[in-house]
Structures are given as C-alpha cells and as structure tokens.
Amino acid sequence: xxxxxxxxxxxxxxxxxxxxxxxxxxxxxxxxxxxxxxxxxxxxxxxxxxxxxxxxxxxxxxxxxxxxxxxxxxxxxxxxxxxxxxxxxxxxxxxxxxxxxxxxxxxxxxxxxxxxxxxxxxxxxxxxxxxxxxxxxxxxxxxxxxxxxxxxxxxxxxxxxxxxxxxxxxxxxxxxxxxxxxxxxxxxxxxxxxxxxxxxxxxxxxxxxxxxxxxxxxxxxxxxxxxxxxxxxxxxxxxxxxxxxxxxxxxxxxxxxxxxxxxxxxxxxxxxxxxxxxxxxxxxxxxxxxxxxxxxxxxxxxxxxxxxxxxxxxxxxxxxxxxxxxxxxxxxxxxxxxxxxxxxxxxxxxxxxxxxxxxxxxxxxxxxxxxxxxxxxxxxxxxxxxxxxxxxxxxxxxxxxxxxxxxxxxxxxxxxxxxxxxxxxxxxxxxxxxxxxxxxxxxxxxxxxxxxxxxxxxxxxxxxxxxxxxxxxxxxxxxxxxxxxxxxxxxxxxxxxxxxxxxxxxxxxxxxxxxxxxxxxxxxxxxxxxxxxxxxxxxxxxxxxxxxxxxxxxxxxxxxxxxx
Amino acid sequence: xxxxxxxxxxxxxxxxxxxxxxxxxxxxxxxxxxxxxxxxxxxxxxxxxxxxxxxxxxxxxxxxxxxxxxxxxxxxxxxxxxxxxxxxxxxxxxxxxxxxxxxxxxxxxxxxxxxxxxxxxxxxxxxxxxxxxxxxxxxxxxxxxxxxxxxxxxxxxxxxxxxxxxxxxxxxxxxxxxxxxxxxxxxxxxxxxxxxxxxxxxxxxxxxxxxxxxxxxxxxxxxxxxxxxxxxxxxxxxxxxxxxxxxxxxxxxxxxxxxxxxxxxxxxxxxxxxxxxxxxxxxxxxxxxxxxxxxxxxxxxxxxxxxxxxxxxxxxxxxxxxxxxxxxxxxxxxxxxxxxxxxxxxxxxxxxxxxxxxxxxxxxxxxxxxxxxxxxxxxxxxxxxxxxxxxxxxxxxxxxxxxxxxxxxx
Numbered sequence: 017x018x019x020x021x022x023x024x025x026x027x028x029x030x031x032x033x034x035x036x037x038x039x040x041x042x043x044x045x046x047x048x049x050x051x052x053x054x055x056x057x058x059x060x061x062x063x064x065x066x067x068x069x070x071x072x073x074x075x076x077x078x079x080x081x082x083x084x085x086x087x088x089x090x091x092x093x094x095x096x097x098x099x100x101x102x103x104x105x106x107x108x109x110x111x112x113x114x115x116x117x118x119x120x121x122x123x124x125x126x127x128x129x130x131x132x133x134x135x136x137x138x139x140x141x142x143x144x145x146x147x148x149x150x151x152x153x154x155x156x157x158x159x160x161x162x163x164x165x166x167x168x169x170x171x172x173x174x175x176x177x178x179x180x181x182x183x184x185x186x187x188x189x190x191x192x193x194x195x196x197x198x199x200x201x202x203x204x205x206x207x208x209x210x211x212x213x214x215x216x217x218x219x220x221x222x223x224x225x226x227x228x229x230x231x232x233x234x235x236x237x238x239x240x241x242x243x244x245x246x247x248x249x250x251x252x253x254x255x256x257x258x259x260x261x262x263x264x265x266x267x268x269x270x271x272x273x274x275x276x277x278x279x280x281x282x283x284x285x286x287x288x289x290x291x292x293x294x295x296x297x298x299x300x301x302x303x304x305x306x307x308x309x310x311x312x313x314x315x316x317x318x319x320x321x322x323x324x325x326x327x328x329x330x331x332x333x334x335x336x337x338x339x340x341x342x343x344x345x346x347x348x349x350x351x352x353x354x355x356x357x358x359x360x361x362x363x364x365x366x367x368x369x370x371x372x373x374x375x376x377x378x379x380x381x382x383x384x385x386x387x388x389x390x391x392x393x394x395x396x397x398x399x400x401x402x403x404x405x406x407x408x409x410x411x412x413x414x415x416x417x418x419x420x421x422x423x424x425x426x427x428x429x430x431x432x433x434x435x436x437x438x439x440x441x442x443x444x445x446x447x448x449x450x451x452x453x454x455x456x457x458x459x460x461x462x463x464x465x466x467x468x469x470x471x472x473x474x475x476x477x478x479x480x481x482x483x484x485x486x487x488x489x490x491x492x493x494x495x496x497x498x499x500x501x502x503x504x505x506x507x508x509x510x511x512x513x514x515x516x517x518x519x520x521x522x523x524x525x526x527x528x529x530x531x532x533x534x535x536x537x538x539x540x541x542x543x544x545x546x547x548x549x550x551x552x553x554x555x556x557x558x559x560x561x562x563x564x565x566x567x568x569x570x571x572x573x574x575x576x577x578x579x580x
Numbered sequence: 581x582x583x584x585x586x587x588x589x590x591x592x593x594x595x596x597x598x599x600x601x602x603x604x605x606x607x608x609x610x611x612x613x614x615x616x617x618x619x620x621x622x623x624x625x626x627x628x629x630x631x632x633x634x635x636x637x638x639x640x641x642x643x644x645x646x647x648x649x650x651x652x653x654x655x656x657x658x659x660x661x662x663x664x665x666x667x668x669x670x671x672x673x674x675x676x677x678x679x680x681x682x683x684x685x686x687x688x689x690x691x692x693x694x695x696x697x698x699x700x701x702x703x704x705x706x707x708x709x710x711x712x713x714x715x716x717x718x719x720x721x722x723x724x725x726x727x728x729x730x731x732x733x734x735x736x737x738x739x740x741x742x743x744x745x746x747x748x749x750x751x752x753x754x755x756x757x758x759x760x761x762x763x764x765x766x767x768x769x770x771x772x773x774x775x776x777x778x779x780x781x782x783x784x785x786x787x788x789x790x791x792x793x794x795x796x797x798x799x800x801x802x803x804x805x806x807x808x809x810x811x812x813x814x815x816x817x818x819x820x821x822x823x824x825x826x827x828x829x830x831x832x833x834x835x836x837x838x839x840x841x842x843x844x845x846x847x848x849x850x851x852x853x854x855x856x857x858x859x860x861x862x863x864x865x866x867x868x869x870x871x872x873x874x875x876x877x878x879x880x881x882x883x884x885x886x887x888x889x890x891x892x893x894x895x896x897x898x899x900x901x902x903x904x905x906x907x908x909x910x911x912x913x914x915x916x917x918x919x920x921x922x923x924x925x926x927x928x929x930x931x932x933x934x935x936x937x938x939x940x941x942x943x944x945x946x947x948x949x950x951x952x953x954x955x956x957x958x959x960x961x962x963x964x965x966x967x968x969x970x971x972x973x974x975x976x977x978x979x980x981x982x983x984x985x986x987x988x989x990x
Contacts, residue, residue: 339806340817349946
C-alpha cells in the first residue's frame, strides 16, 4: 500500500515559462516552499464532469452523431464558481439512473448494426460469441479516451467478464461499454499525484493532460495529449508548453472560453429564470436561450476570434443578435442568417456585458429590476467580492412597494437602517446607475412616471448610467485581476488560498503586460507551476499501481537508497 | 395625438427607423420621404357592429332576434323532398356524409331536381338569412354620400357596409370584436404562421401626425408572426417583405392629428382574413389612427366581389360550414346577391360587388426589404419582384377552411 509521506521538501522550481500565445516570456511565481513527498500515486481530487464536458467527451470519443438524451443533475456553486463546487459533488441514485440511461443509449448507438463496422476496430472471430481479444482492443481504445488515462489490466478484465455475459459479441460489448460509461473514472475527473524521481509530489501526466484539456477545450485530452502524458513530456516545462500552445492555437479554445464564462457569469441561472408575463410579455424560453447565446457569442467573438482586450467587454457596443433578441432590444434584425453581429448606437446607453439581456434579466426580480441584485452580482462576479445575506429582521416592504416613487427613493430610505447601509452603500450605487434598463433589459427612461436618475458615485468618482459603469469597470484593475483568479480557480477546482496571493499578483501583471488577451491568459495560467500544484487532502487514497508506476517507484526508492 | 416626449425620441433612435432614399414609384408618389413607420397586422376581421350588451349570440340592436338560429336540418331536407326516414339517415353522424360515387356530401343535393345547392344555390328555395336590421355599422363612407348607409358608432353618417347588412347576423361573423367564430378561426391561422401582413406608412413632411403626403402599403412577409407570453402578437419583431404578384395594396392620402385618411392606388388586393384568401377592393379607402401607444388601428373599406365570398365558404366544406355556423349556404348566396350595391360597369350594370370594411389592428414592427439587407424607407410596389403566384385553386380555399374548422370535422 502506498503511504503518504508527511515530510515536506523543496519542489523543483520553474524559473520561467514561455507565454504560449505571444511567445513573450512570462515570469511565473515560484511555488511556496512547502510541498509534500510521496511514496506512490494517490488520488488528490475528484470533480464530477459537467454536462458540457460529458457531451464533449462523448462527441470526441465516438463522433458528434451520438445523441446524448439525458437530464443531468444540478451543479453546485461554491466561492462563485461551479467548478469549485464540482469537487464537492457526488451522484444521487436518481442521477445515477440518468447516467445509466444515457450510457445504455450511447452504447446502443455506438454498437448499432449500422455503426459497428466503423466504431469497432476489429472483427470478432464469431459475432455470435464473446471474443476477448477483439473486445479488449475496443475497450483499451475507447476506455483511454473515456477515462482520460489507460485502463489497468484489472479494469479491462472486469469489462471482459461483463462482455462475456452478452447474448453475442456485440451485445456483450455493449454491456462492457455501458460499464465504462457509468464508471467513476469517467463521470469524475479523478486527479492523481505521484512522486517525481526525487520523491516530491507532482500531478501525474494524465492529470496534467486533463487539467489543461478541460480548461482550454472543455473536454478530455485528445490522443496527442494522452501520448504526451504517457511519454512523460508533460512533466517537463517544454513539453507542457508545447501542448498548451497547441491547445491554445486550436479553434476549440472557444469551447473552453465559453465553458469558463458560462460558469463565471453564472449563466446556469437561466435554468430557473422567470418573468411576470403581464409585465414582460416578450420574455420566453427562446429569449432566455438567445440571451445566453448572445453573451457567449460576444465573449468568444471579442476575446477569442478578435483577441481583444478583456476590459473592452464592459464598454463595447458590439453584440450578436437573433430575431427574438432584436425584438427585445427594439432594433431591426438585418440578416438572413440565424445570428448576426450588431452594434448599438452610441445613444442607446448600452455598454458591454452589463447591458445585455443576460446580466440585466438574470439579476432582477421577476416583475421589476433590482439595483441591489445587480450591484451584488456585479461585485461578486467581477470583483470576487461576495455580499452577506441580509439580516433576518429587515423590513423589505418599503423597498418592494413598487408603486411608491422610484426604486432609488425607496432604497435611500432603506439605507437609513445602519445594518443595511453597510452592504447597500456598496451594491446599490452601481445598480442604480443601470436603472435605465428594466428587468428584461429593455430601455426605459421613466419609472412610475418619474424620470430615472442614473447618477452614482463609484470609488469616489461620479458616473452616469450604464456607460459610466462600463467605463468604471474597464478602468478598474481589480476586474482583470479577478479574471486571473477565476480562471485559475476554475482550472484547479479550488478556491481562495491566501498563500496564492503572490502568484495572482504576478499573473495579473503579466496579463496586463500582454494587453489583457484572454487566450494568452489561458495559456499563461495553464503553464504556470501553480496550476499543477499538488494539494494532498487528508485521507488521500492510494491508486492501484500500474506496472510502469511500480517500476518508477522502485527506481525512485533505489535512488533514494543509493543517496543514503 | 401622440406626444413627442424625449423617450419617444430615444426609442425612435434605438429602433433605427430612418428616412430612406427617394424612389419613383408609383407614379405621383411623394418625392421626398420625411418619416416611415412600420407595423405588422396582429388582427383583422370584417367590420361588424355587435348591438347586444353581452354574450356572442344575444339579441341586440343589430339583430333583435339574436344570431340567426340553427336550421332544423331534418325539416330542411324534408322541404327539399326527402322523406323523414331519408332525412334522418342523412343527418345521422353514423352514416357516411359523402357519396362514394361522386364524393359530394349528401346534404348538398336538396335543390330542385336534387341539384347540388352549393354549386347551384339558385336551385334552392330561399329560407332567408336574417339581415341586420339595426342602423349602426362600422365602416367607411365609400360613395361620399352621407345620406346613404349606416351611422357609425360615434355618430358618423353614410357608412357603406352592405356586407355587414347581409351577413351580420350570421354566426360566422356576429359577435363583439375578436369574438366571432370566423374572425377567431382566420386570425388564429394567421397568428400560427399561415401568413403575415406588414404595413408600411411613410410621409414626406416633418410631422407624421399632420402630413399632406402620406402613403400606406400592405405587403406579405416571409417571416412568421411571433406570439408573446400572454398569447398576443409580440411587438418589435423584424419581417422581410415577400413580394406577391397580386396581393398588395397601396393607399395615398394624408394625416390629420395622427389619423390617416387615404384612397387606394391602382390594384388594391389584400390577403383576406376569410375563407376566400384574396380580397380585391374597388373604390378603396382607409382610415387608420397612429395611436399614442404605437399601434395602428382603424378601417379599410371598398367594394368587393361578392360571389367569391360565397364560393370561398362552400368550396369543399359547404355541409360543414352549414352545420357549424347555423346557416343554409344558399341563403348566404341570396343575401349577398340581394344586398350587393356596386357595379364596376356603372350604375345600370350588374351589382357584382358589395360594400365592405375590414377592421385592422397593427403593432410596431421592423419591416425589411425582401433581401433583408435594410429597412424599407418608404412605400413602394414590390409586385414586379414577385415570382408568378400559383393560381387560386379550390385546394387553397379548402386549406383556408381547414384553418377555420380546425380540420377536425367530418
């Protein structure tokens, strides 16, 4: 049994790594001194794969013709990100039924009579009977993509035993494939640390491959990345750099960026979004889905396709529309295509992400806008500054009496309560400056017949309206610094750790120096030593050793023995 | 009159509606375009005045006996010469209603010498469809003679609407606005995507509310209407004009305090919200208000040929219409013929047209040129851009009936 060694030692330092996109040299922060040593591989984390990751892995493994018809279990947001919450998730019995149903369906499609000639890489000796050799070939091939690492002999043997129980070869193979698709190794991203040649803990190559693939492509490692993991190339800065650069240069980086911003911008909130139909009759599920897509298209277009400054997301008037959204924004839809780029006129008052239907409708009440909600979420998402829940004894009736004046008047009165003022004085001004947009994101100039005052003082500076807020966001260095943190947290599945502060400061400086380019930032973070930092949880479980791992451990032991 | 508040200015700026280029057709069109407003029709129906205080079939000033009652169909058949046994057999839902030999419904053969009364209505004895006996009607003064016709609900004189006179007590058309079975069936069809009509209004002056040179155009669109969460037609959607060889209508006139009065130019042919899909109008004119809430509402009137109205209803489904809408179809023919009041060939000619009006409700929408590349800048004809349209066929009329009946009868 592998034993976790409690002692600590210096981890080999990576002085610098090249910036993957631009070729500029980025100086990464050094890892803190304390780093554990190991005697053998241990599991250090398990993160449930998200719905989009599941779908992407299936499409990458078998082809995008496979239909995945399943309802996935809800995810859990922690410290602002679902990615962090994913480390805390298990699978409920109902959820397992869903995964099982999806697995049966996928297996059935992959091994259907019309597909098996191309999906099975060998021909069984007799299709009426089990064929271990052919089945093992199939299981090794697909199992490696599904588990994101080679299967152990024990894992293969178990599936071969399952395959023999089928009525014929393909029926058995279908059972074995279903078994792979409901295995924890597929449904969870199981991260493994191993001792490096000096005995210091490091993530094993397959874990590194998964981390960068899920971060940058929102899917499991492709064949080249798995090969790099197998060869040990990912254990070298140059090898890691090469693979990160390849992933960063791929069009599939857009998938990774979409997935990250889906998480950071809390777009999962669309699942439960409702609006009062009598007040906002234009709202529908189509509009909700369109708004989500508008935001993601804008993000990808601005940040990936055109490689623009991240901060411009808060001031750009460029967006993407379809016919439904154009109606909500009350602008013509000028295209024969389903989606088309659109630039709001200056006088529209629109300014970037904060004035899209997504932000304005997600963080409002069903029947009215909410300056407080918008302010709270703005600071939570873009400044990583959460707001505590309101005290239990607050009287909300005055704030919610929408027929009495403007919301500004009501909130100011609300803030006479000292217990409320502490938070509201932070959240409300920025939200009030967005009040020219109703709960659906439509322009309005009046509230209850009174002109809406959208002036605000933010960080001691007078701003007016959404465009003032957008400029405030663009100019605030904490906004890109928060993005750096969030991408890191998203990639490693861990939240705030004060020991990481130096790392974040240096990465934020590098991000700024490179012109706030997000593709480069993904590469920059993926190649940083911190991104592959090993955190050994208490009670970490050893991993059954594969032959080559045993050999590695023995050689390490022998080296240590020789040194002694 | 619509107030020009700052918010309206901003909304107009956001909408991107702008004055466009100068185009030369139709002849005599205003040379410059100062403003353009565009809409999509969300409801239109024959203009009917319901004189009862409630319900949809109650007695009222329009029809003191209430909606024309359902005939006793056994009696109708017996009057046509069938025995009671034969009549009851024909009325028994368990028995086939169409002849296996010629496909015609058994109910059809009740004319003289068992002629098909749908095809030959004059072979049937007129039982009489109750006409409107009230003096109030909605519509327009088509003959510029305030001494003839009805009085409008707000006291206006000379309303010419003999279509209402003839058919206003028929269940198909009678009821409060938007409540008659015919209007609901046809507008449901439009709202479900069967067709879309957009309206373009443009003028050459600086003030849309008071402009001496205004044009109004009605065009098909290739884009379907979208319903909102309340089941109404959603505002502000974008529609591309679909040129149509015939169905297009352009009016020219003026606005006074936001009310457009205009007369038809050239061939005025609308997409009819009725069993007969095409509505040509002679002597057409309109009165539409650009309302403060952005809507365009009012009336379009003119003389329409009455025979296609009858043919539209009887095509394919005469027996169904009779049973569902409580009318003997030959009585519709007799009523239309009796109240027809216009002859294209002059006062002494055959009165093949009948005065008629449509109520129109349209809401703001963005209307694009057929290629979708830009918003329409002004009213103009698109007929020359249309691919030759399919000739109107009985099949098309039958499809219209399917919309009306939900396709679940017989």
